[in-house]
């Protein structure tokens with residue numbers, strides 16, 4: 001494992017995608033680096049900063065100042081906070097505002113916010129004038145470790161999560177970990193589920209490190225930068241191998257087949273945040289793996305213990321809601337984008353850090369398992 005990053009020293013992770021390669025710059029207090037880096041990439045461009053109302057009040061002025069300092073004129077597009085903004089209606093508004101501001105193909109969209117803003121404005125950038133460049137400036141833990149990297153952009157449909165979208169890579173990611181100091185404890189915890197995901201899917205040593213260092217990540221110590229950099233390195237590596245999820249990239253979906261169905265059942269509402277759904281979904285994936293004899297129950301207990309100590313849901317009953325029955329949950333899972341020729345795909349595990357992708361699952365047994373979890 002790499003040594004923790006020294007305070008003040010930015011880490012740069014390269015996403016090696018040939019002519020679409022880009023840097024992820026990670027460090028505390030490096031928002032001012034956005035201007036010079038962007039000016040270096042987009043000479044003479046103007047920018048449109050997309051953010052939600054909450055982030056606008058907290059961090060938009062600093063971003064506008066960083067752009068102004070390098071003579072990049074900017075316009076702002078502000079949307080409502082929350083998952084509800086990943087909608088056709090908000091997408092239409094964002095596209096129209098980009099067009100009204102005369103954002104041209106040579107200009108740039110700046111996605112300033114969490115995963116909702118990154119997914120929404122990345123998709124708007126992909127389709128407006130058939131493709132605009134965009135930069136990710138992630139402001140949640142979830143966005144810094146996961147959603148700002150890899151180019152999956154999307155909105156939700158009433159039929160399911162992220163069902164309308166495009167692969168469209170950003171040209172730069174600037175993750176200033178100091179921006180996370182203003183995040184609510186609940187949102188920080190939800191983002192932590194995606195951090196734990198990286199340990200669970202492919203790095204047992206990182207999971208053990210998280211068990212020992214989670215407190216420092218929350219407190220804003222050097223462990224925070226180390227965690228963000230470790231997740232970004234793992235994601236960059238997977239995305240460079242399999243940009244369009246033909247194979248291994250599906251590992252990043254650990255917990256999501258179950259999790260997305262729970263989010264859809266909850267109406268994409270604040271009743272269940274994405275990261276909370278991922279926490280629950282990962283435990284279900286580990287529990288199911290134990291059920292079919294892939295791993296020992298003690299490993300499942302270790303996963304549950306860590307996530308529960310963080311304050312994340314690990315059992316369906318941890319999230320107070322009138323959940324639909326197992327048949328409805330199976331219907332929702334059937335909309336998963338990993339379904340192939342009607343067969344569901346699951347990310348299961350042979351142990352902590354040993355996830356794998358499989359279609360070798362019995363849907364009747366999955367249904368019975370889901371029913372047992374809902375009981």
Ligand SMILES: NC(=O)c1ccc[n+]([C@@H]2O[C@H](COP(=O)([O-])OP(=O)(O)OC[C@H]3O[C@@H](n4cnc5c(N)ncnc54)[C@H](O)[C@@H]3O)[C@@H](O)[C@H]2O)c1
Pocket residue numbers: 052053054055058081082083086113114115116117119139140141142143146147148149150151152153162179180181182183184187190191194274275
């Ligand atoms: N594209 C991908 O690869 C990918 C990966 C993971 C998740 N996602 C998507 O990301 C979304 C979840 O992202 P999220 O958890 O960041 O949610 P989010 O974007 O809704 O942000 C969470 C909340 O925190 C507020 N907020 C953001 N930054 C803040 C800050 N610095 N200080 C105070 N408040 C702040 C926002 O206003 C919002 O209310 C989901 O839609 C999920 O599907 C996408």
Ligand SMILES: O=C(O)C(=O)C[C@@H](O)[C@H](O)[C@H](O)COP(=O)(O)O
Pocket residue numbers: 146149150152161162194245249250252253256337
């Ligand atoms: O980048 C990926 O690939 C992921 O699966 C990351 C996930 O954390 C993220 O929630 C993603 O949006 C899920 O994508 P989807 O294709 O299952 O909608």
Ligand SMILES: [Zn+2]
Pocket residue numbers: 146194256274278
């Ligand atoms: Zn996710």
